[in-house]
Amino acid sequence: MNLKETDLPGIGKKFVVETKSGDKLAIIIHDDGRREVFHYDRDDHDEINSLVTLNDDEARYVSAIIGGITYKPTALENIEVALGDLIIEWYRLDPQYKAIGKTIGDLRIRQRSGATIIAVIEKNHSKHINPGPDLLLTSDALVVVLGERLHQQQIRQILLSGIS
Structure with missing residues (x-):
């Protein structure tokens, strides 16, 4: 995984994540708490496939789900x-x-x-x-x-x- 962090003066911060599988996400955290998540085309990392906008509460809830707080998957690499x-x-x-x-x-x-x-x-x-x-x-x-x-x-x- 590759991660790049950029300050956006007057807006917030931008995080760009490139995964091992070839996906690219950009996450903008606005100073007002809003989050925008952009998913880019695998073949053209300049082409946006989808955009999700979350408020602060929604973003925290989604991060808890992704982080495994509400459910821990039993995938072979991660099982305990x-x-x-x-x-x-x-x-x-x-x-x-x-x-x-x-x-x-x-x-x-x-x-x-x-x-x-x-x-x-x-x-x-x-x-x-x-x-x-x-x-x-x-x-x-x-x-x-x-x-x-x-x-x-x-x-x-x-x-x-x-x-x-």
């Missing part, structure tokens, strides 16, 4: 399963993750975070159940981790930073 204090989370190793190209052992994940990688699903769908320390983490792999919330925060940082 509560097991008492234990949580299973899935992390997609997008290209910005520095752990790519390192092994589980290199990163000392269990020792540093207290979390356990219980599975790794490669981009080609090959599965490594209860992987050992020699498993190399690859781009776009899905890493399934078991741990408490603090452990999950720590492992996310380890996967992002790749520091061993």
Whole structure:
């Protein structure tokens, strides 16, 4: 995702978002609280396909829905399963993750975070159940981790930073 923020003197702020899927949105937040959301054509980012205008209350309500406050989807990449204090989370190793190209052992994940990688699903769908320390983490792999919330925060940082 790519985000650009621009001040609009006398009007408010403009945010332009380009998603991984190729969509482009522009969101203008007016000083009076009104929001305008523009959705651009995928093939021509100068052509507007649709415009939605929301007042402040509507915008906050829609943001809560999109943010998952009213409903949490169970998509594979985002699912959390509560097991008492234990949580299973899935992390997609997008290209910005520095752990790519390192092994589980290199990163000392269990020792540093207290979390356990219980599975790794490669981009080609090959599965490594209860992987050992020699498993190399690859781009776009899905890493399934078991741990408490603090452990999950720590492992996310380890996967992002790749520091061993």
